[in-house]
Amino acid sequence: xxxxxxxxxxxxxxxxERATLSCRASQSVSSSYIAWYQQKPGxxxxxxxxxxxxxxxxxxxxLSGSGSGTDFTLxxxxxxxxxxxxxxxxxxxxxxxxxxxxxxxxx
Amino acid sequence: xxxxxxxxxxxxxxxxxxxxxCAASGFIFRNYxxxxxxxxxxxxxxxxSAINGNGGGTYYADSVKGRFTISRDNSKxxxxxxxNTLRAEDTAVYYCAKVGQECSSTSCYSYHYFDxxxxxxxxxxxx
Numbered sequence: 422x423x424x425x426x427x428x429x430x431x432x433x434x435x436x437x438e439r440a441t442l443s444c445r446a447s448q449s450v451s452s453s454y455i456a457w458y459q460q461k462p463g464x465x466x467x468x469x470x471x472x473x474x475x476x477x478x479x480x481x482x483x484l485s486g487s488g489s490g491t492d493f494t495l496x497x498x499x500x501x502x503x504x505x506x507x508x509x510x511x512x513x514x515x516x517x518x519x520x521x522x523x524x525x526x527x528x
Numbered sequence: 529x530x531x532x533x534x535x536x537x538x539x540x541x542x543x544x545x546x547x548x549x550c551a552a553s554g555f556i557f558r559n560y561x562x563x564x565x566x567x568x569x570x571x572x573x574x575x576x577s578a579i580n581g582n583g584g585g586t587y588y589a590d591s592v593k594g595r596f597t598i599s600r601d602n603s604k605x606x607x608x609x610x611x612n613t614l615r616a617e618d619t620a621v622y623y624c625a626k627v628g629q630e631c632s633s634t635s636c637y638s639y640h641y642f643d644x645x646x647x648x649x650x651x652x653x654x655x
Contacts, residue, residue, distance in 0.1 A: 458573075465645035511573075513639055
């Protein structure tokens with residue numbers, strides 16, 4: 422079973438700053454089967470990235486995904502007010518699993 | 529526009545049963561695998577179960593295997609989750625989600641990321 426560990430747990434940043442979110446897998450994730458989601462309070466998650474780096478429909482290009490093997494990253498180049506939320510990574514190999522989430526909060 | 533609308537949540541006693549429904553629209557339902565994902569209050573996301581487009585393949589998390597049954601009625605564009613022998617730890621918001629699909633020139637394959645989600649329905653297991 423692959424375990425995903427996200428870090429940091431909370432990221433306190435100001436609008437306009439760069440955010441770097443990490444997702445580390447306990448073993449190599451085949452074919453970069455990693456997705457990223459954004460969730461705001463009281464809302465369902467929203468798919469941002471799949472295949473580690475492919476933006477989903479509607480994902481702005483200031484968000485980008487990268488990585489392979491066991492280390493994956495979601496980068497937000499310049500934080501906008503609507504980017505403050507919780508972000509989850511997910512591996513979608515044999516048995517889908519999510520990381521525990523990273524909260525991006527306003528500093 | 530893809531829409532997924534869950535229903536059927538509520539308060540149930542431990543050991544009880546509940547059936548969730550998810551009405552889908554805006555896409556060719558029978559062509560896509562579907563899934564249920566849950567989120568306990570204040571916690572993260574947990575994949576629960578998935579079913580392929582024709583209903584012939586079903587998959588479960590170990591935490592619900594033998595207690596939950598996923599099914600679908602493609603004539604009604606509806607996904608179901610029958611939940612039996614419910615436990616307090618099953619308390620969560622249950623989301624219906626459309627499974628991602630990628631197509632080549634000849635075939636389409638499901639990849640179990642979730643590209644559309646419903647708004648969720650709350651299941652509370654408590655005496």
